[in-house]
Amino acid sequence: MFRRSRLRRSLLAAALGIGLGAALPLVSSTGVLAADNLVFVSGGFRRSIPVADLEQLASTGKAQGLLADLLSFSKQPPAQVAKLLNESISLPVTLVSRLLNTRIGEAVLERVAQIVYPLKTPGVGLPALRSAIVMGLVEGKGSLTALRFLRAYPSRNMEVSIPALLSLMDKTSSISDLVRFFSEAPLNGLRGEP
Secondary structure, eight states: OHHHHHHHHHHHHHHHHHHHGGGOOOBOTTSOBOOSEEEEEETTEEEEEEHHHHHHHHHHSOOOHHHHHHHHHTTOOHHHHHHHHHOOEEOOHHHHHHHHTSHHHHHHHHHHTTTEEETTOGGGHHHHHHHHHHHHHHHTTSEEOHHHHHHHOSSSEEEEEHHHHHHHHHHOSSHHHHHHHHHHHHHHHHTTOO
């Protein structure tokens, strides 16, 4: 029970890290405005985390405002989340772009787009994710961080569906389950399985 609770907090922190960077009030080199806020939504409940708070956390390791409250509630050390926001992954831009345009790539993006998408427009989550990944890689010259991804996200407000996030957390009891959920389940859909 304790282990599952700890995993839930870790997955929430990871999701928070993924979504947090999208809210930087900067203009990317492509001229597209980045998101201003990460908006957590559940029915009538809405709470926004300003990008400036994420930038401060990433640069100083110190959280403020609602972000500080959220990290305290989930028992996540701010320095650990700051490290996650700044962690870089090197990926070849052309290969990633091609992969994201395959049936398998789109199946994975569709799963993620059920959790994060432009505010009030879940139908455009898939192209928004694809764009943010590719443009973030282009801006980073083949390197992507959560903050760079969020800077490239093509919407002022990135919605995080709390029910969809909690549903994902219920389906995954470990990191291996999370990987299996995003890697094997899309293949089942392509094979006609539920």
